Structures are given as structure tokens and as C-alpha cells.
Amino acid sequence: MDDRKLKILAAVVDAYVTTGEPVGSKAIAALPDINVSPATIRNDMAVLEQLGLLEQPHTSAGRVPTFQGYKVYIDKCMHAHTIPEADRERLDRVFEGTEVFDEELLIQSATTALAEITHCAAVAVNAMPQFSVISRVEVIPTGKRLYVILLITSAGNIKNKACRLEFDLNEEQLSFFTAFLTEHLHGVSLTDLSPERMEQLITALGTYMVTLGPLVQGLYELSRDMMQQELTVNGTRNLLTCQELDTMDIVQFMEHQDVIMPLLNDTFSGIHVMFSEETHQTASGSAGQTFVIGNSSMIVGQYHKDGREAGRLGIIGPMRLDYARVIPYLEYITQKLTNLISENKEDDDI
Amino acid sequence: MDDRKLKILAAVVDAYVTTGEPVGSKAIAALPDINVSPATIRNDMAVLEQLGLLEQPHTSAGRVPTFQGYKVYIDKCMHAHTIPEADRERLDRVFEGTEVFDEELLIQSATTALAEITHCAAVAVNAMPQFSVISRVEVIPTGKRLYVILLITSAGNIKNKACRLEFDLNEEQLSFFTAFLTEHLHGVSLTDLSPERMEQLITALGTYMVTLGPLVQGLYELSRDMMQQELTVNGTRNLLTCQELDTMDIVQFMEHQDVIMPLLNDTFSGIHVMFSEETHQTASGSAGQTFVIGNSSMIVGQYHKDGREAGRLGIIGPMRLDYARVIPYLEYITQKLTNLISENKEDDDI
DNA sequence: TATTAGCACTCAAAGATCAAGAGTGCTAGC
DNA sequence: GCTAGCACTCTTGATCTTTGAGTGCTAATA
Numbered sequence: 001m002d003d004r005k006l007k008i009l010a011a012v013v014d015a016y017v018t019t020g021e022p023v024g025s026k027a028i029a030a031l032p033d034i035n036v037s038p039a040t041i042r043n044d045m046a047v048l049e050q051l052g053l054l055e056q057p058h059t060s061a062g063r064v065p066t067f068q069g070y071k072v073y074i075d076k077c078m079h080a081h082t083i084p085e086a087d088r089e090r091l092d093r094v095f096e097g098t099e100v101f102d103e104e105l106l107i108q109s110a111t112t113a114l115a116e117i118t119h120c121a122a123v124a125v126n127a128m129p130q131f132s133v134i135s136r137v138e139v140i141p142t143g144k145r146l147y148v149i150l151l152i153t154s155a156g157n158i159k160n161k162a163c164r165l166e167f168d169l170n171e172e173q174l175s176f177f178t179a180f181l182t183e184h185l186h187g188v189s190l191t192d193l194s195p196e197r198m199e200q201l202i203t204a205l206g207t208y209m210v211t212l213g214p215l216v217q218g219l220y221e222l223s224r225d226m227m228q229q230e231l232t233v234n235g236t237r238n239l240l241t242c243q244e245l246d247t248m249d250i251v252q253f254m255e256h257q258d259v260i261m262p263l264l265n266d267t268f269s270g271i272h273v274m275f276s277e278e279t280h281q282t283a284s285g286s287a288g289q290t291f292v293i294g295n296s297s298m299i300v301g302q303y304h305k306d307g308r309e310a311g312r313l314g315i316i317g318p319m320r321l322d323y324a325r326v327i328p329y330l331e332y333i334t335q336k337l338t339n340l341i342s343e344n345k346e347d348d349d350i
Numbered sequence: 351m352d353d354r355k356l357k358i359l360a361a362v363v364d365a366y367v368t369t370g371e372p373v374g375s376k377a378i379a380a381l382p383d384i385n386v387s388p389a390t391i392r393n394d395m396a397v398l399e400q401l402g403l404l405e406q407p408h409t410s411a412g413r414v415p416t417f418q419g420y421k422v423y424i425d426k427c428m429h430a431h432t433i434p435e436a437d438r439e440r441l442d443r444v445f446e447g448t449e450v451f452d453e454e455l456l457i458q459s460a461t462t463a464l465a466e467i468t469h470c471a472a473v474a475v476n477a478m479p480q481f482s483v484i485s486r487v488e489v490i491p492t493g494k495r496l497y498v499i500l501l502i503t504s505a506g507n508i509k510n511k512a513c514r515l516e517f518d519l520n521e522e523q524l525s526f527f528t529a530f531l532t533e534h535l536h537g538v539s540l541t542d543l544s545p546e547r548m549e550q551l552i553t554a555l556g557t558y559m560v561t562l563g564p565l566v567q568g569l570y571e572l573s574r575d576m577m578q579q580e581l582t583v584n585g586t587r588n589l590l591t592c593q594e595l596d597t598m599d600i601v602q603f604m605e606h607q608d609v610i611m612p613l614l615n616d617t618f619s620g621i622h623v624m625f626s627e628e629t630h631q632t633a634s635g636s637a638g639q640t641f642v643i644g645n646s647s648m649i650v651g652q653y654h655k656d657g658r659e660a661g662r663l664g665i666i667g668p669m670r671l672d673y674a675r676v677i678p679y680l681e682y683i684t685q686k687l688t689n690l691i692s693e694n695k696e697d698d699d700i
Numbered sequence: 701t702a703t704t705a706g707c708a709c710t711c712a713a714a715g716a717t718c719a720a721g722a723g724t725g726c727t728a729g730c
Numbered sequence: 731g732c733t734a735g736c737a738c739t740c741t742t743g744a745t746c747t748t749t750g751a752g753t754g755c756t757a758a759t760a
Contacts, residue, residue: 099514101496101512101514102512135492135493136490136492138488138490140486140488140500140502142485142486142502142506142508143485143504143506146451146506148502148508150490150500150510152490152492152498156492156493156496156512158492158498158510160500160508160510162451162452162506162508164449164451236601236605237601237602237604237605240597240598240601247590247597248590250601251586251587251590251600251601251604252587254586254587254601254604255586255587
């Protein structure tokens with residue numbers, strides 16, 4: 001791959017990204033650091049088209065990058081912009097006034113800011129909470145045969161669930177059960193709470209089996225619930241202003257945001273760009289997976305807590321996206337998140 | 351208002367609702383139970399237009415109902431359809447397998463079904479929980495200086511909130527505080543938890559004031575949180591298939607669903623239809639309020655628990671909506687919800 | 701007096717035609 | 731290996747015409 005051809009590819013992408021129009025040889029020849037004639041550029045562009053990096057909407061139009069074109073551009077010839085001072089200051093203020101232990105709020109702030117500043121949708125998932133262990137279980141009576149199970153993990157996650165029993169429990173039964181749960185579940189990892197384990201637990205209840213069974217079942221459901229990764233999405237409406245995205249697709253996505261989970265959870269590290277046009281091999285299986293919004297792309301990065309991946313942050317936008325502008329924002333904010341939550345941890349350990 | 355004119359109005363609405371095209375005099379004259387000539391119908395339609403019930407998109411087009419036209423139609427000359435057997439059976443199965451005490455899930459099921467069957471968006475709010483009183487408050491330590499406040503109301507609502515303190519509490523302080531809260535707050539209505547009352551509470555803490563103040567503050571925020579009505583919205587994407595609704599409006603609504611709260615909370619009882627074109631006087635003030643989605647309408651009904659309004663269910667669709675078909679569904683499902691949750695209560699009282 | 705047939709008029713929607721302009725591929729020359 | 735020139739293609743937008751549905755009005759009719 002010629003050096004000049006890469007330069008031309010970069011020029012096409014840059015021009016197309018800003019104008020939205022197919023870009024012709026003349027426009028590129030006019031650029032200051034291109035010193036060849038339109039005809040030469042036309043020849044090179046024909047080659048780039050052969051390689052599948054560019055394409056023509058129709059015979060007498062300029063060229064448009066394909067998703068492979070964008071890939072090569074991002075890998076080989078993109079010049080990342082530096083973040084303007086004003087934006088940097090703004091991003092520095094995003095987490096002000098937010099309690100560092102409130103991860104949900106941090107993520108909300110981060111995605112909102114990212115969405116506003118990039119004019120795209122911003123998404124986030126926390127990492128699979130596979131290292132969480134149960135730190136506390138409470139059963140609290142709240143009404144006729146109605147009980148609340150409260151589950152707290154070492155990571156500070158809290159969830160509750162109401163549960164109706166066949167009979168009311170007396171004081172003794174309740175304290176027995178609470179002690180029983182603490183004994184058997186304290187320090188146990190959420191991932192270890194298999195249905196089999198719950199069965200064992202129920203049989204271990206002995207005579208209380210029938211009475212308390214539903215509570216154990218409820219507890220199991222609660223633990224499943226806690227293992228769900230939390231998906232945060234913000235600014236989807238920004239996508240509507242892109243004409244190249246289909247409104248129906250966007251709304252479909254709004255109603256079923258979960259579909260991007262497998263893509264977000266794909267195995268990779270560092271900044272990663274994926275396109276709706278390409279078929280992804282998910283880590284979990286060989287089955288291909290395609291994102292619902294046609295002509296879109298997603299840029300994903302990780303944030304860490306004390307060196308361990310704590311979650312991922314992503315930007316969803318049109319394929320025709322100013323990657324050179326947008327990627328630095330994502331890098332900056334993931335780094336900031338990492339610093340924030342990791343620093344906090346150290347602070348705690350003192 | 352002539353009897354025949356009402357008949358013609360009904361015919362225009364019915365035809366327009368199904369075809370989506372402005373309806374002309376000839377089409378109406380062709381209907382079996384209309385026995386006058388097109389010319390006569392034209393004269394009547396001119397009168398209906400004068401009354402503001404019909405309008406012409408342009409001079410040489412048929413007539414289209416105005417929102418006043420729909421209002422009169424619904425009040426005076428609509429023939430409500432009967433629900434087809436298949437749909438009735440389907441609605442009867444909607445709540446199967448759902449715990450009756452899980453109101454959130456019931457509402458989810460109801461709105462989802464309603465949205466699917468009407469091809470509109472379905473919304474729900476619970477009634478203001480102004481009669482809820484605090485039945486239980488717990489403070490649970492979950493980590494370094496980190497505490498969870500758990501609040502449970504008589505209505506069975508449960509919420510928790512994490513709270514970070516300056517210092518750690520010892521056993522004694524914790525049990526003191528729990529006892530203190532139970533003493534001062536058990537049986538207290540959420541609406542009575544004014545900031546002033548919280549102030550009193552904090553001063554009553556005496557020497558603990560500084561240490562425990564943040565927890566009281568957290569509790570207050572939690573109570574505010576609980577008084578929020580829960581809004582449920584489902585099937586908004588159905589609205590996108592209506593060309594007469596603006597996509598931007600719909601997405602705006604998706605991102606800020608709260609805007610319909612005041613409309614849903616408007617004072618009325620029974621089935622009520624409102625149009626985005628009319629300006630509503632909200633109960634709370636004289637200020638007018640207009641719904642964001644242009645050319646839309648909302649049909650709202652109530653469901654009850656033991657004779658007291660427990661919440662509202664609504665359908666949002668285009669103004670051009672088959673009211674005769676859709677309203678019976680809303681009536682049926684609110685009735686069903688009422689029976690379900692009220693019956694459950696009786697069952698409890700046995 | 702209420703209804704109806706007839707007729708001229710209006711207007712949106714859908715095609716048809718045309719010119720302009722941008723961009724290409726190809727060829728021949730530098 | 732690069733470039734100027736040229737014929738060719740194809741979209742875009744404007745203009746014009748036709749078509750047809752529907753109306754309002756007037757005069758005739760029951």
C-alpha cells in the first residue's frame with residue numbers, strides 16, 4: 001500500500017466526514033499537501049476502490065469510504081485531533097460534585113457528557129460482577145405473609161425483592177433463617193449460587209424446607225438479578241439527526257438496547273471500533289452478530305479500577321463519523337474514570 | 351345538531367380512521383345506511399365545517415375531522431366495537447402467572463399488552479402515594495463508613511439508598527439510631543416528612559446530630575424518592591409507523607416521558623380523551639399545557655383498589671385513531687386490573 | 701322547503717421533459 | 731509515471747402538463 005494512496009484515503013475520509021457528500025478527485029487535488037493532478041488521484045482512487053476501501057454511489061459521483069476504508073483509516077492514517085481547551089475543561093468538570101462511590105451516577109454523568117460533546121449516543125456497561133461476594137442477607141417482614149429479602153454484596157451493590165409465603169413466620173423462625181443464611185452464604189461468590197447449590201441449601205433447611213423454600217427461591221432470583229450487567233445508554237436521540245441512519249432502526253434500538261451487550265462484551269482491549277456492516281464473532285459462540293442500526297459504528301473503550309477492567313464505555317454514531325475528533329474524547333473520559341475510581345480505592349485503603 | 355349530520359360526522363370519522371384519506375361526499379353517499387345524495391351530504395358537510403368539526407386539507411379535497419370533531423364523535427355518535435373473542439381471551443391471559451402483589455409487573459404486563467393490541471403506546475402511573483405511611487426503617491452497615499438506609503411503607507413499597515458518613519458507627523450508636531427512627535417515624539405519612547420535620551428530627555438527635563445528620567438527610571431524600579409517581583411507558587415505537595406523527599416529537603417524548611405526568615394526573619374520572627391540539631388546564635394551576643407529540647391523542651382511564659383510585663392507564667396514539675375499537679380495550683383492562691388487585695385485598699382480609 | 705342533478709372550477713399528485721453540473725474513465729502526450 | 735483533454739454518464743432540480751377527485755353553486759324537482 002502506497003504512501004500516497006494512504007494519504008488520499010485519509011483525505012477522502014476527512015472530506016466525506018465533514019461534508020457528507022461523495023468526494024471527487026478535484027477536491028482532493030486542491031488540498032495543500034497533495035501535489036498531484038486530479039487524474040493521478042483518479043487512478044489511485046480506482047485502485048482503492050479495487051481494494052474495497054472506497055466505493056461510488058453511482059458512476060458519475062465521487063468516492064465514499066467503505067467500512068474497510070474506515071478501518072484502514074483509523075489504523076493507518078488517522079491524525080487524532082487534540083481536545084480543544086474548552087471541551088477539556090468541561091470534561092474535567094463532569095464528575096464534580098458526584099460521590100465517587102456512586103458508580104451509577106458517575107456512569108450517568110460520563111455517558112451524558114460524552115453524548116452531548118460527540119453528538120452521538122453513549123453507552124456503558126459495568127464489568128461482569130464475577131468477583132462480588134455476598135456480604136449480607138436480611139429477611140424483613142413487611143406485611144401479611146409478605147417478606148422483603150435484602151441482598152448486599154462486597155462491591156456495595158444492594159437489591160431487594162418482595163416475596164410472599166404460605167404462612168407467617170414467627171420471631172424464632174425468622175432469626176433462625178437469618179442466621180442460617182448468613183452462615184451458608186456470607187462470603188459466597190454470586191457466581192457460585194447455582195441452582196444445585198440452592199437445592200442443597202433447601203434440603204439443609206430440614207423441617208423448615210416447605211415454609212422457607214420460597215424465600216430461598218426468591219434469594220436465588222435476586223442473586224441472578226444482581227449478576228445482570230447494568231447497561232446505560234444516553235443521547236440516542238442525537239442519532240436521529242443523522243440522515244444516513246434509519247429512524248426505525250434507531251427506535252428499535254431504543255426499545256431493545258440490550259442487543260448491544262454481546263458486542264460490548266466482546267473480547268478486546270484498548271479502543272476498538274466496530275461497524276454494523278461487519279459481522280462480529282462473539283466471544284461466547286461462533287454465531288455471527290450484527291448490530292441493529294444500519295450504517296452505524298460503535299467505538300468502545302475500557303475503564304479500570306485498580307488495574308482490573310471495571311467496565312466499558314462506548315460511542316454509537318453513524319459510520320460517517322469524525323473518528324479523529326471523537327476517539328480522543330472517549331480515551332480521555334475512560335482515563336478520567338479510571339483515575340477517579342482507582343484513586344478512591346487507594347484513598348480508602350489508607 | 352341534526353341527527354343526519356351526526357350520522358355523517360360518524361361516517362366521516364369512521365372512513366377517515368380506516369383509510370387515512372380525506373373523505374368525500376360520494377364515498378359517504380355510497381354507505382348502506384345513508385339514503386341521500388352526495389349533494390345533500392356536501393351541504394351538511396359544509397355546515398359541519400362551519401361548526402369546526404370538519405376541515406378540508408385543500409379546496410378540492412374531501413373532509414377530515416378536527417379534534418373537536420373527534421370529541422363530538424366520541425361523545426355523541428361513536429359505536430364502540432365489541433372486543434373480538436380472540437383478543438378477549440388474550441387479555442384474560444395477560445396477568446396469568448404474575449404475583450398479584452407485584453404491582454410493577456402487573457402494570458408492565460398491562461401496558462405491554464395494551465400497546466401490542468392497539469398498536470399504540472401505552473402508559474401508566476400509579477396514584478400519588480399520599481396515604482402511604484412508613485412501616486419500617488432500617489440502617490444497615492455495608493462497608494467502611496458506608497450505610498444502607500432501607501425504607502418500607504405500609505403500601506409495601508421498598509426502597510434503599512447508600513449513604514457515606516464521616517465516621518463509623520459502633521453497635522450502640524446503630525441500635526440507638528434504629529430505635530430512634532422507629533420511635534419517631536413509624537406510622538408517619540410520607541407527605542408529612544417536610545424539611546422542617548427533618549430539622550426537628552436532627553435537633554432531637556442531640557449529641558449524635560453531627561454523626562447521624564447525613565443519614566437523616568439520606569432518609570429524607572429516600573422518602574422524596576418514594577413519593578415520586580412511577581411512570582410506565584410501553585410500545586412507543588408503534589407510534590413511528592403513523593406518518594401523521596413527527597418522528598422527532600416521538601423521540602423527544604421517548605427521552606422525556608415525564609412530560610405527560612401532569613396530563614395523566616389531570617382531574618377527571620372515567621374514560622377521558624385529550625388531544626395534543628387542545629390546551630389543557632392542569633388541576634394544579636391555570637397555566638396551559640400541551641403534549642409534545644403533535645397530532646396525537648391520549649385516552650386515559652383509571653383502575654381502582656377497593657374503591658379508591660390506584661392508578662391510571664392510558665393509550666397514546668395518533669389523533670386519527672380507531673377510538674371505537676381502542677376504547678373498549680382500555681375499559682376492559684382497567685376493569686380487569688381493578689378486579690385483580692381489589693379481589694386480592696379481600697382475599698387478604700379473610 | 702328540502703333534496704338533487706348538472707356543471708364549471710380548483711388544486712394536489714404524478715409524469716414527462718430538459719438543462720446544468722459534477723465526476724468519471726480513457727487516451728495520447730509530456 | 732504523471733497529466734491534460736475530452737466524451738460520456740448520471741443525478742438533481744426546475745418547469746410544464748395531465749389527470750382526477752372533490753367541491754360549490756345554480757336551477758330543477760318532489
